[in-house]
Every structure is written in C-alpha cells, then in structure tokens.
Amino acid sequence: MKNDDYKNDLQMLNDELGPSTLNRRDFLKLLGGGIIVTFLVEETALAQSRRRREYPGDFNAYLQIHENGRVSCLSGKIEQGQGVITSLGQMLAEELDVPFEKVDVILGDTDICPWDMGTFGSRTTKYFGPPLREAAAEAREVLLQLAAEHLDTPRETLTVKDGLIFVKTKPAQHVSYAELTKGKTIHKHLDQKPPIKHYSKHTISGKSHNRTDGLEKVTGKAKFAGDIRLPGMLYARILRPPAHGAVLKNADTSEAEKIKGIKIVKDNDLIAVLHEHPLEAERALKLVKANYDLPEKKVDNGNIFDHLLNVKIEENVVNELGDPREGEKSAAKTFDQRYYNHYVAHAPIEPHTAVVKIDGDKATAWASSQTPFRVRDDVASAVGIPSDKVHVISPFVGGGFGGKTRNQQAVEAARLAKLTGRPVQVAWTRDEEFFYDTFRPAAVINIKSGINGSGKITHWVYRNYFAGDRSSKPFYHIPHYRVLARGGWRGRDDIHPFGVGAWRGPGSNTNVFAMESHIDVMAEGAGMDPLTFRLENLQDERMKKVLKAAAEKFGRSFSKTPGGKGYGVACTDYLGTYVATMAEVKVDKQTGDFRVERIVCAQDCGEIINPEGVRMQIEGGLIMGLGYVRTEEIRFNGGEVLDRNFDTYELPRFSWLPKIETVLLDNPDMAPQGCGEPAITTMGGVIANAVYDAIGVRLYTLPMTPKRIKEVLRKD
Numbered sequence: 001m002k003n004d005d006y007k008n009d010l011q012m013l014n015d016e017l018g019p020s021t022l023n024r025r026d027f028l029k030l031l032g033g034g035i036i037v038t039f040l041v042e043e044t045a046l047a048q049s050r051r052r053r054e055y056p057g058d059f060n061a062y063l064q065i066h067e068n069g070r071v072s073c074l075s076g077k078i079e080q081g082q083g084v085i086t087s088l089g090q091m092l093a094e095e096l097d098v099p100f101e102k103v104d105v106i107l108g109d110t111d112i113c114p115w116d117m118g119t120f121g122s123r124t125t126k127y128f129g130p131p132l133r134e135a136a137a138e139a140r141e142v143l144l145q146l147a148a149e150h151l152d153t154p155r156e157t158l159t160v161k162d163g164l165i166f167v168k169t170k171p172a173q174h175v176s177y178a179e180l181t182k183g184k185t186i187h188k189h190l191d192q193k194p195p196i197k198h199y200s201k202h203t204i205s206g207k208s209h210n211r212t213d214g215l216e217k218v219t220g221k222a223k224f225a226g227d228i229r230l231p232g233m234l235y236a237r238i239l240r241p242p243a244h245g246a247v248l249k250n251a252d253t254s255e256a257e258k259i260k261g262i263k264i265v266k267d268n269d270l271i272a273v274l275h276e277h278p279l280e281a282e283r284a285l286k287l288v289k290a291n292y293d294l295p296e297k298k299v300d301n302g303n304i305f306d307h308l309l310n311v312k313i314e315e316n317v318v319n320e321l322g323d324p325r326e327g328e329k330s331a332a333k334t335f336d337q338r339y340y341n342h343y344v345a346h347a348p349i350e351p352h353t354a355v356v357k358i359d360g361d362k363a364t365a366w367a368s369s370q371t372p373f374r375v376r377d378d379v380a381s382a383v384g385i386p387s388d389k390v391h392v393i394s395p396f397v398g399g400g401f402g403g404k405t406r407n408q409q410a411v412e413a414a415r416l417a418k419l420t421g422r423p424v425q426v427a428w429t430r431d432e433e434f435f436y437d438t439f440r441p442a443a444v445i446n447i448k449s450g451i452n453g454s455g456k457i458t459h460w461v462y463r464n465y466f467a468g469d470r471s472s473k474p475f476y477h478i479p480h481y482r483v484l485a486r487g488g489w490r491g492r493d494d495i496h497p498f499g500v501g502a503w504r505g506p507g508s509n510t511n512v513f514a515m516e517s518h519i520d521v522m523a524e525g526a527g528m529d530p531l532t533f534r535l536e537n538l539q540d541e542r543m544k545k546v547l548k549a550a551a552e553k554f555g556r557s558f559s560k561t562p563g564g565k566g567y568g569v570a571c572t573d574y575l576g577t578y579v580a581t582m583a584e585v586k587v588d589k590q591t592g593d594f595r596v597e598r599i600v601c602a603q604d605c606g607e608i609i610n611p612e613g614v615r616m617q618i619e620g621g622l623i624m625g626l627g628y629v630r631t632e633e634i635r636f637n638g639g640e641v642l643d644r645n646f647d648t649y650e651l652p653r654f655s656w657l658p659k660i661e662t663v664l665l666d667n668p669d670m671a672p673q674g675c676g677e678p679a680i681t682t683m684g685g686v687i688a689n690a691v692y693d694a695i696g697v698r699l700y701t702l703p704m705t706p707k708r709i710k711e712v713l714r715k716d
C-alpha cells in the first residue's frame with residue numbers, strides 16, 4: 001500500500017472514531033502460568049498512526065502459550081458477528097504451527113489484550129492480521145531456537161508440526177511447546193525477523209472453517225453485556241428528553257419514590273431510577289413527571305435536502321486530475337444530476353448495554369461496544385480514576401455497524417455505580433436505541449459529467465454534501481475529474497438535528513449509489529449496455545476481472561427485456577476490496593413494490609483467510625443493504641425522532657430474501673483486505689439500476705419506497 005493510502009486510512013480513523021484521549025499504558029498485564037514471547041516487529045504505518053495517538057507502538061504479546069498446550073490469541077478487536085474470532089485463530093494457528101482447535105481467541109479485554117483503536121472499517125484482518133502473523137512467525141522461530149538448546153542439536157535439524165518440535169531424522173527426539181515453556185517467561189528478540197509462510201504452504205489459513213462461536217450463539221450460551229449478572233446489581237432506567245435539544249425545566253420523582261426498594265439518583269443532567277428488579281425500575285420511570293423547553297422545529301424529512309444544500313460550509317477538494325473544463329470541450333453529451341439519501345438507523349438487534357462495578361479505586365466494565373479501550377478511558381473519566389484502574393471485558397457484541405463507538409451507556413452505568421455504591425446495568429430500550437443512535441447522515445450528491453462520441457467519459461465533477469468522501473474517487477478511466485466534499489458523516493449541531501456518524505460502509509453507500517447510478521445514466525446516453533460501458537471505461541485490470549467474473553456467473557446480457565423485470569450492475573473499490581454486484585428485480589407497477597429475485601456478487605479481497613466466513617459477510621452485507629434500499633428512513637420533525645421501534649422502521653424480512661450467489665476471487669499475492677463492509681455499498685446502485693431497467697424511470701432518492709416508485713411512474 002502506498003503512503004498516501006496510509007494517510008487516507010489514518011484520516012478515516014480520526015473521522016470514524018472521533019477525538020479521544022489515549023494514555024500510555026504499562027506493559028501488558030499477563031495471564032497466569034505460561035509463556036509470553038516478546039517480539040519486535042518493524043513499525044508499520046498502522047503502528048506509526050497509533051504512536052501519533054499516544055500508543056507506544058509495540059507489537060508484542062499477541063499470543064500466549066499455556067502449560068496445557070493451548071494457545072491464546074490476544075486482540076483488542078471485538079466480535080460483533082463478523083467472524084474474526086475464527087479467522088484470527090486460523091492466522092495464528094497457521095504461523096505458529098499449532099492445531100486450530102487448540103487456539104482460544106480472547107478479544108477486547110483491556111487488561112490482557114494489546115491496545116486497539118476499535119473494530120470498524122473492515123480493518124481487523126487487513127491491519128491486525130499482518131502483525132499477528134509476524135508475531136506468530138517470530139514466536140515459532142524463538143521456540144525452535146530454544147528447542148535446539150533443549151535437545152542439544154543444531155537448529156537446522158529441527159522442524160515443527162502441531163506444536164511439537166522434533167529432529168527431522170529422529171522424530172522420537174522431540175519437545176512440545178508446552179514442555180519447552182513450562183514455568184518460564186521468555187523475553188527473546190530476534191535480530192533477523194523470520195518471514196511469514198508463503199500461502200502455498202498454508203494448511204489452515206485459506207480453508208473454510210465453521211464459526212467457532214456458532215454453537216454458543218445458536219444454543220443461547222453466548223454471553224452479551226445484557227446477560228451479565230452480579231451480586232447486588234441494580235437495573236437503571238434513565239429519564240430521557242422527548243426531543244434532541246430539549247432542556248429539562250423540572251422533574252417530580254415523588255410518586256416513584258413510593259416504590260419499595262427504589263433508588264432515585266439526581267446528578268446534574270442525570271436523573272435515574274434504579275431497582276434490583278428491572279420491571280420495578282421501569283414502573284418507577286413511568287411515574288416521574290418532567291417538563292421540558294422544546295427547541296424550534298426547523299427541518300424535517302420534507303425539507304432536509306434543501307437545508308443541507310444551503311448550509312454554509314467550506315468545500316474541500318478530495319481528489320482531482322486534469323481540468324474538467326477542458327474535458328467538457330470534447331464531450332458530445334453532458335449529464336447533470338443530483339442523488340439523495342435519507343437518515344438511516346443502525347438498528348442493531350442488541351441495544352447499547354453496559355454493566356459497571358466499582359471496588360474502591362478500581363472499576364470493571366462489561367460493555368456492548370466496538371471500542372473497549374475507549375470505554376476504559378471514558379469510564380475512568382466519568383468516575384475520576386486513572387485508566388489503568390479500569391478493566392473492560394468485552395462480551396460478544398450483537399451488531400454495531402459503526403454505531404457502538406461512543407459508549408454513552410457505559411458512562412451512564414459508571415456514574416450510577418459510583419453514586420449508588422453498587423454494580424449497575426444500563427440497557428437501553430429500543431426507544432432509547434433509536435433516539436440516541438448516530439444515524440447515517442442524510443446527504444446530497446451532485447454529478448456533472450460527459451462522454452465523447454465513442455462513449456468514453458470525458459470529464460467528471462462530483463460534489464458531495466455531508467455523506468463522507470469514502471469511495472468517492474472514481475476508479476474508471478477519466479482524464480479530467482474533480483471530487484469535492486462539504487462536511488462528512490460526522491455532523492454538527494447546525495447541520496443535523498441529531499447525531500450522525502459512521503454506518504456500515506460509511507460514506508460509501510451513498511457515494512456508490514450516486515456514482516453507479518450515474519454511470520448507467522451515461523451508458524444509456526452512449527447507447528451502450530451498462531456492462532459494456534463500464535468495461536470500455538475501465539483500465540484497472542483487477543476491476544475488469546471482478547466485473548467479468550460476476551457477469552459470467554450472472555449468465556445473461558443487459559439488453560432491455562419486457563415484462564417488469566430488470567437487471568442491474570454496480571461495482572466499487574472499497575478501501576482495496578473490489579466488488580461487482582448484479583441483480584435481477586421484478587417491479588409491480590400497480591403497487592410500486594419490487595422484489596429482488598437474484599443477486600450475484602463477485603469480490604476480490606486479496607488473500608482469503610476463511611472462504612466460508614467471507615461468503616457469510618458478503619451475504620450479510622447484501623441482505624442488510626436491502627433495508628436501506630427499500631424501506632429504511634428515519635422520519636423526524638426537528639429534534640423529535642418519529643421512528644422509535646420496528647413497528648414503523650422496517651428492516652429486511654426473510655420474505656424479501658433473493659437467491660444469492662457469491663464469487664470469491666482469491667488473490668493471495670495481495671495481503672488480506674477487508675470483507676465486512678464492501679458488499680453492502682453496492683446495493684443502492686445495483687438495485688436502482690435494475691429498477692430503472694424494469695420500469696424505464698429512475699429513482700434518485702433512497703430508500704426506493706413503493707410510494708416514491710408510484711410517484712415517478714405517474715410523472716413519466
């Protein structure tokens with residue numbers, strides 16, 4: 001990866017996570033008996049970026065070998081359904097030469113795992129994987145050298161398999177990792193760093209493995225933050241405002257105070273009722289009478305786009321090449337169009353939850369969070385203790401999608417635990433989850449472009465209003481282009497009436513929808529089918545390969561057909577992962593509803609660690625994408641959020657699901673890239689293009705509800 005790419009990734013981290021104060025840590029507190037192998041790895045760009053954020057930059061203690069022969073893989077990442085608990089175990093087992101079944105993956109424990117900024121951006125395999133592999137490779141070589149001393153034989157005579165080191169010509173002379181390290185802690189550095197294995201020698205990595213957390217989750221044994229029970233724990237319900245921007249005038253808790261065993265907390269902005277039984281806490285909250293001053297309602301779903309276009313904010317150049325004015329001179333046809341998307345909720349099945357226990361000057365927190373180390377710092381700040389006195393334990397997280405990074409629920413639990421002197425659980429209701437969610441921002445994209453007489457793109461001017469600029473740089477061959485952005489996916493009070501933030505594939509969902517819709521508009525203007533037009537305007541051979549692989553699997557042309565069926569295509573470069581998606585839809589012009597009947601998605605995410613895991617991530621992304629394409633839109637009036645549950649906010653249903661076919665293009669000469677987010681970003685474009693193909697009129701706004709489809713049909 002080029003230096004510019006690293007700079008872009010660092011900026012992405014800052015944008016996605018927001019500002020945070022990070023304290024330097026003492027060296028990792030180690031698990032009990034066993035061996036920690038300390039290693040020094042060349043500082044990568046990721047280490048440099050972390051060092052700039054006050055992280056020391058040490059890539060050590062990513063693994064622990066126990067006396068019983070089991071191996072712990074330690075990572076500051078968390079498992080929120082993406083399957084990294086399996087793939088990280090595969091990577092470690094491969095490089096260390098131990099059986100996959102003997103690897104236990106410990107995630108997001110701030111006392112024993114290396115510091116990590118958070119789990120987002122499809123970064124776990126891409127950025128954590130390489131140092132993990134390097135660590136395991138070095139640990140393996142250190143153990144071989146120690147075995148040479150133990151067996152009194154030259155290092156060159158030894159080999160290792162399944163954690164057992166033996167003399168190549170005399171297999172009976174052997175020593176296991178566990179035997180070699182029993183009762184020892186080794187601090188050994190290698191001046192010459194061993195290379196990681198070539199992919200041609202892999203026997204674990206690159207093979208499909210079932211999810212190691214699968215059995216726990218389907219049987220209900222898996223623990224989430226809401227499953228934590230502690231002696232003396234109180235359940236908290238917190239008084240919430242009716243709208244963002246509302247100011248509390250007064251609150252009467254006298255009726256709630258009559259409930260036996262209830263505790264009432266009033267601490268500045270925090271008014272809460274707590275009880276040993278959650279239903280009693282809920283009953284008490286309903287008895288609290290509060291009055292608020294409500295803010296003026298200036299924007300709603302009807303005028304939000306006009307509002308965004310009129311906000312005065314600096315426009316920044318994201319990327320440019322040549323001079324679009326020169327390109328326009330050679331254009332035979334020009335195009336000028338705007339694309340819109342509404343606010344979208346994360347809507348994770350598990351709402352924000354945290355349990356905090358305080359013992360003297362120490363605190364322990366169990367939190368549903370994508371950023372456990374930020375939880376540590378936030379809890380420490382909330383209760384006034386040093387960060388190294390806070391231990392965050394990460395249970396499984398029931399979906400985050402970029403929405404579980406700011407940890408308000410953990411701060412609330414920490415404050416209440418300190419004030420009551422007892423462990424406290426704060427579990428948001430669905431109503432609170434929708435109210436405090438940081439929505440995917442409403443946004444506008446304006447594209448001006450042109451083609452010459454041969455159907456080649458001559459120029460491209462792309463203006464992005466508040467979507468975020470990820471995936472906005474064109475990957476087509478365009479001699480003259482300019483990409484500009486106003487704002488991003490992190491909002492300001494004078495722009496959005498409530499919080500906005502990263503949403504699975506932040507920025508990219510909006511940008512790919514606009515870009516790939518516009519490519520189809522130009523293809524029609526050129527008199528070409530959308531697949532041919534794309535191939536004719538691509539020079540990136542890797543993207544061509546992915547697009548052709550999808551087309552081959554899709555198995556049909558993109559010529560016009562009657563009968564209400566339509567076929568669409570969309571592709572993208574998502575932070576180094578190439579995706580091409582094709583879809584077949586059927587539209588009912590009478591009702592305005594449509595059904596996606598088939599999706600083919602081809603993806604090149606570099607070297608594949610767990611093929612089955614990649615397929616699951618692609619399928620999950622495509623299915624989730626159906627929601628923001630078809631129905632998902634937050635209705636609001638000023639700071640009042642009108643959709644507060646699934647009775648009005650409709651997620652994808654099982655009845656919607658199309659036939660999904662995936663094509664994995666293993667590209668082992670490229671390091672593994674991300675696969676959790678890329679596929680979802682193509683859904684807006686591919687479905688919009690397929691719907692247009694079916695009914696001959698285009699929708700420029702997401703979601704494409706039946707009402708909007710009927711409106712465009714009436715206007716046609």
